[in-house]
Amino acid sequence: MKVQITSSKTVKPADDGGVAAPSTDESVPLNVFDKVTYDVHIAVIYAFRPPNPPNAALEQGLARALAVYRDWAGRLEDGPDGRPAVLLNDGGARFVEATVDAPLARSMPFKPSPELLRLHPSIDGPIEELVQVQLTRFACGSLVVGFTAHHRIADGQATGNFLVAWGLGSRLLPVEPLPVRDRATRFQPRDQPLVEFPHRDTEYHLPAKKRVEEEEDDDDDIIGGVAHDKIKVHKVLFTKEFVARLKARASSGLPPSTAQRRGYSTFESLVGHLWRAVTAARGLGSGETTKLRISVNGRARMRPPVPREYFGNMVLWAFPRSDAGDLASRPVQHAADLIHRAVSRVDDAYFRSFIDFASSGAVEAEGLATTADESQVVLCPDVEVDSWLGINFYDLDFGGGCPFYFMPSYLPMEGTVFLLPSFLGDGGIEAYVSLFEGHLEEFKRICYNIA
Numbered sequence: 001m002k003v004q005i006t007s008s009k010t011v012k013p014a015d016d017g018g019v020a021a022p023s024t025d026e027s028v029p030l031n032v033f034d035k036v037t038y039d040v041h042i043a044v045i046y047a048f049r050p051p052n053p054p055n056a057a058l059e060q061g062l063a064r065a066l067a068v069y070r071d072w073a074g075r076l077e078d079g080p081d082g083r084p085a086v087l088l089n090d091g092g093a094r095f096v097e098a099t100v101d102a103p104l105a106r107s108m109p110f111k112p113s114p115e116l117l118r119l120h121p122s123i124d125g126p127i128e129e130l131v132q133v134q135l136t137r138f139a140c141g142s143l144v145v146g147f148t149a150h151h152r153i154a155d156g157q158a159t160g161n162f163l164v165a166w167g168l169g170s171r172l173l174p175v176e177p178l179p180v181r182d183r184a185t186r187f188q189p190r191d192q193p194l195v196e197f198p199h200r201d202t203e204y205h206l207p208a209k210k211r212v213e214e215e216e217d218d219d220d221d222i223i224g225g226v227a228h229d230k231i232k233v234h235k236v237l238f239t240k241e242f243v244a245r246l247k248a249r250a251s252s253g254l255p256p257s258t259a260q261r262r263g264y265s266t267f268e269s270l271v272g273h274l275w276r277a278v279t280a281a282r283g284l285g286s287g288e289t290t291k292l293r294i295s296v297n298g299r300a301r302m303r304p305p306v307p308r309e310y311f312g313n314m315v316l317w318a319f320p321r322s323d324a325g326d327l328a329s330r331p332v333q334h335a336a337d338l339i340h341r342a343v344s345r346v347d348d349a350y351f352r353s354f355i356d357f358a359s360s361g362a363v364e365a366e367g368l369a370t371t372a373d374e375s376q377v378v379l380c381p382d383v384e385v386d387s388w389l390g391i392n393f394y395d396l397d398f399g400g401g402c403p404f405y406f407m408p409s410y411l412p413m414e415g416t417v418f419l420l421p422s423f424l425g426d427g428g429i430e431a432y433v434s435l436f437e438g439h440l441e442e443f444k445r446i447c448y449n450i451a
Helices: 032-036 055-068 114-119 156-170 214-229 240-251 266-282 324-329 332-345 348-358 362-366 437-446
Strands: 003-011 027-029 041-048 075-078 084-087 093-100 131-138 143-150 231-238 289-297 315-318 321-323 383-387 405-408 416-421 429-436
Touching (some): 003 055, 032 348, 143 156, 231 240, 231 437, 240 332, 266 289, 266 332, 266 437, 289 324, 289 332, 315 348, 321 324, 321 332, 324 332, 405 416
Parallel strands (some): 093 131, 289 383
Antiparallel strands (some): 003 093, 027 084, 041 143, 075 084, 289 315, 289 321, 416 429
């Protein structure tokens, strides 16, 4: 697939009449949830069948959406107090136009490979813009949209809301509902802070001493490069029927008196299954501990609930863990139960405890670093799961209908799993699993075994 870039420009906020938004030098501090998440751009790929509106309509729609979501048009920098902030200077988003002199069918369905990186602006190195867009037109009239967004500005749900707003703006429709943009004031510590949980060992950690010998640093770079080359991303499709059987197996034999008498959820059952399969494929055994990192959206968990329209980050993590041999040898119900218990503990009390700790000054005083480390290449023996099952990514509509294909870009980070609804729209679930090449073949062999 040969992608030809034809233009690259900056799109700035503008109202419905095309009038540029008034400039501002307002600086909005990042809150504790923004600062604890990954400091990286996340990229996704959309595909739309023809007919599609012209690029100019999508450019104007982006300008309208940016006028409502001003943070995305800003820049990350240190605020007046020296802490990370968003400067609302309307610097704008990167808007790239490209073509492919071939029909899209020749490349579909997209495989998780480095070729996907041609379909969106680069996310490597320092990037000034917080949002980047690439519109790639294929010879058949199909449109592929590559979208990248900085994670510290918004989590998946907030980013999904912005994408829907982009579609509305492109169709000259009002952006509704409006985002709730109060990141700097919403999550304040309590008058009497109460830190009830060990946040130093979950969201934060004390980083190991940095190596000062240049030779050791060079060795690390070489090892990291070799490991990176051996990591492959594989897409697994779990049909609706498979998921139903898996849930039934996970929930079978539960005593009526237990809290889980209604059975384990789709998420708990499928993630438990994948955790076991990855652990077995890696060949991990008794005496080795494996840990899951699961994103937990706090909007509905806090009391009172945070609006779904809140724009920013509202995610912490659950960390179920198990002896690897025990996990692989016991049935999926055991893994589902570990996940259920760990996620249930990330409740209102936990979120408020985190706010109190992260606002206390201990992070800065002790030199703590976040455990959400985008520089990690290999997570083994651990696994990280990001679920997009409940996010409205498929609701993006520029006027020609919703996308017929959606997927994350290529991210060869060993041990990561992305879950999203099947593009077939049949109730199935796709899992994008990154593993070492040597472990991947065994994973493929066992990933459909229900035990």
